[in-house]
Amino acid sequence: MGKLxxxxxxxxxxxxxxxxxxxxxxxxxxxxxGLAGSYFNLKSGIVSxxxxxxxxxNIDILxxxxxxxxxxxxxxxxxxxFWSGKYHDDMNGRDTLETQLNVMADFEPKVPENxxxxxxxxxxxxxxxxxLSALEQMKNPKLVILDTMNFWMDNSWDDxxxxxxxxxxxxxxxxxARQLSGENSLVKANQVIQKMGPKTVxxxxxxxxxxxxxxxxxxxxxxxxxxxxxxxxxxxDTFAGGFAGYLTQTKDxxxxxxxxxxxxxxxxxxxxxxxxxxxRLLDLKTEEVFNRLKIFKSLxxxxxxxx
Amino acid sequence: MGKLxxxxxxxxxxxxxxxxxxxxxxxxxxxxxGLAGSYFNLKSGIVSxxxxxxxxxNIDILxxxxxxxxxxxxxxxxxxxFWSGKYHDDMNGRDTLETQLNVMADFEPKVPENxxxxxxxxxxxxxxxxxLSALEQMKNPKLVILDTMNFWMDNSWDDxxxxxxxxxxxxxxxxxARQLSGENSLVKANQVIQKMGPKTVxxxxxxxxxxxxxxxxxxxxxxxxxxxxxxxxxxxDTFAGGFAGYLTQTKDxxxxxxxxxxxxxxxxxxxxxxxxxxxRLLDLKTEEVFNRLKIFKSLxxxxxxxx
Numbered sequence: 001m002g003k004l005x006x007x008x009x010x011x012x013x014x015x016x017x018x019x020x021x022x023x024x025x026x027x028x029x030x031x032x033x034g035l036a037g038s039y040f041n042l043k044s045g046i047v048s049x050x051x052x053x054x055x056x057x058n059i060d061i062l063x064x065x066x067x068x069x070x071x072x073x074x075x076x077x078x079x080x081x082f083w084s085g086k087y088h089d090d091m092n093g094r095d096t097l098e099t100q101l102n103v104m105a106d107f108e109p110k111v112p113e114n115x116x117x118x119x120x121x122x123x124x125x126x127x128x129x130x131x132l133s134a135l136e137q138m139k140n141p142k143l144v145i146l147d148t149m150n151f152w153m154d155n156s157w158d159d160x161x162x163x164x165x166x167x168x169x170x171x172x173x174x175x176x177a178r179q180l181s182g183e184n185s186l187v188k189a190n191q192v193i194q195k196m197g198p199k200t201v202x203x204x205x206x207x208x209x210x211x212x213x214x215x216x217x218x219x220x221x222x223x224x225x226x227x228x229x230x231x232x233x234x235x236x237d238t239f240a241g242g243f244a245g246y247l248t249q250t251k252d253x254x255x256x257x258x259x260x261x262x263x264x265x266x267x268x269x270x271x272x273x274x275x276x277x278x279x280r281l282l283d284l285k286t287e288e289v290f291n292r293l294k295i296f297k298s299l300x301x302x303x304x305x306x307x
Numbered sequence: 308m309g310k311l312x313x314x315x316x317x318x319x320x321x322x323x324x325x326x327x328x329x330x331x332x333x334x335x336x337x338x339x340x341g342l343a344g345s346y347f348n349l350k351s352g353i354v355s356x357x358x359x360x361x362x363x364x365n366i367d368i369l370x371x372x373x374x375x376x377x378x379x380x381x382x383x384x385x386x387x388x389f390w391s392g393k394y395h396d397d398m399n400g401r402d403t404l405e406t407q408l409n410v411m412a413d414f415e416p417k418v419p420e421n422x423x424x425x426x427x428x429x430x431x432x433x434x435x436x437x438x439l440s441a442l443e444q445m446k447n448p449k450l451v452i453l454d455t456m457n458f459w460m461d462n463s464w465d466d467x468x469x470x471x472x473x474x475x476x477x478x479x480x481x482x483x484a485r486q487l488s489g490e491n492s493l494v495k496a497n498q499v500i501q502k503m504g505p506k507t508v509x510x511x512x513x514x515x516x517x518x519x520x521x522x523x524x525x526x527x528x529x530x531x532x533x534x535x536x537x538x539x540x541x542x543x544d545t546f547a548g549g550f551a552g553y554l555t556q557t558k559d560x561x562x563x564x565x566x567x568x569x570x571x572x573x574x575x576x577x578x579x580x581x582x583x584x585x586x587r588l589l590d591l592k593t594e595e596v597f598n599r600l601k602i603f604k605s606l607x608x609x610x611x612x613x614x
Contacts, residue, residue: 089491090491091491184396184397184398185532185533185534185535185536186532187532187533187534188534205515208512208515208516209515209516209529211532217605218532218605218606219605219606219607219609220529220532220606220607221609222516222527222529225492225493225494225518225525225527226492226494227492227494227495228492229492256610259609260609260610260611263609263611290613293611293613294613297611297613298524298525298526299525299526299527300526300527300607300608300609301607301608302526302528302566302567302570302607303563303567304567304570304600304604306597306600306601306604
């Protein structure tokens with residue numbers, strides 16, 4: 001069985017959308033990646049850090065989904081990373097109301113020995129040096145996937161380039177791809193980013209789907225058009241978790257198989273946005289996942305006879 | 308052979324993008340629709356109006372592509388409709404610099420007798436009452452497709468609803484679909500618009516592709532990701548012309564066949580933006596069209612085995 005190592009935040013989020021407002025709920029990149037990955041046949045483990053204020057019930061949510069937490073460090077007397085934000089009515093933009101780094105400020109990832117041999121490593125959004133430090137503890141991973149964001153482009157450019165040069169796949173949103181590459185066209189942005197190291201570039205376009213590039217190959221998966229987007233929080237990480245999870249399960253890192261991984265990622269992300277926080281990922285049934293994959297197929301597949 | 312009637316503007320455009328600036332060049336919705344339609348096996352004719360200032364060489368461009376111009380009225384002493392605009396550097400937004408309605412202000416469409424029996428009618432963006440007047444001259448068309456824009460929603464709401472209630476298909480961009488329906492979600496917008504009359508709703512999302520809805524069926528075709536978008540002018544009309552042209556050629560108005568029509572439309576639109584104005588539609592070879600359809604296939608087709 002394939003093994004997936006997830007490095008990223010486990011956190012509290014407080015979210016406001018036009019549909020309502022949450023208190024401090026379970027959040028963080030590693031959480032969404034882990035929950036999405038748990039829909040595949042694999043072993044997974046999270047490397048992260050939390051404070052003593054993190055309730056046991058949130059930890060249970062992870063372990064109930066068979067996510068190994070040997071690498072989840074608890075800092076005595078520390079407070080867990082906290083983010084709060086409010087989405088605009090169209091659900092595309094959002095304003096950050098508060099960010100408390102707390103224990104995340106001094107995070108030194110320690111990959112437990114039983115996770116160092118994972119075939120697939122998913123480095124969720126974190127300081128590039130933290131991502132690098134975790135990666136250096138791995139024994140010969142077969143596929144390393146990196147997620148990052150504009151904040152590190154603004155503040156830690158050189159470190160970011162260093163970690164980018166060491167990964168196989170980068171997942172990044174469209175605006176970040178433009179910023180990282182200095183190119184407006186996503187095709188050109190991808191070309192520039194491939195030269196930085198990653199052979200595979202995945203550009204997430206939110207409600208407009210995702211592009212997969214490898215060499216000159218290109219694939220596109222739409223986001224499922226939905227009647228309502230309830231809360232977009234975690235959709236990008238859920239996408240990445242579905243992508244990484246499918247690749248870990250199948251152990252096939254070919255471009256053809258990555259196409260399917262992108263569809264699986266987009267599929268799981270379409271559920272994530274249906275409820276607040278990770279709630280929808282917790283009550284999701286395998287049958288629902290497969291039924292929606294059928295919808296994805298009919299949404300995109302066509303038959304044109306070419307001469 | 309199927310017959311396609313096109314009602315819309317034949318005009319002068321002056322376009323500025325970051326790549327350069329044109330003088331007064333051939334433009335107009337009917338022009339782009341007609342040129343896109345000319346890549347199919349069909350008979351087509353344009354109903355429109357121009358002034359005496361319109362050069363013969365522009366008319367020749369249409370007739371060289373076998374577009375019937377019996378319905379192209381020339382107003383003695385009149386001046387042709389003129390639009391000029393400047394695109395933002397990201398090519399998504401644009402500012403209109405000048406609009407001169409000229410002969411279009413008093414346009415009364417007259418459908419020649421040899422075009423009144425067309426199976427497919429494509430009503431390009433025009434005043435809704437002009438679209439309605441043309442439609443009323445048709446003898447039992449099998450499929451009527453309407454394009455419109457926000458200007459008529461702001462200024463001629465009741466007339467717009469009247470013509471919308473009489474068509475089979477509406478093509479509209481995403482922001483216009485939201486305005487027309489009052490719904491932010493495109494799935495819901497489509498549901499509201501279907502209730503206004505059209506059984507089929509095509510929502511054009513520019514660089515983000517196009518959605519096709521019919522009843523509860525849904526299909527999505529991406530726009531081809533391009534290294535450069537040189538000039539977006541006419542892309543939406545080219546899309547509509549490809550859509551209408553393919554349906555006219557095949558005379559099959561089923562949802563399954565409309566999927567292919569959307570892909571053909573998106574394919575032709577991807578060429579349109581590669582040069583200024585309609586230039587790329589004039590030197591395009593059938594082989595190039597088919598080669599790019601293959602790229603569309605590999606861009607979107609995947610293989611997932613479902614239980």
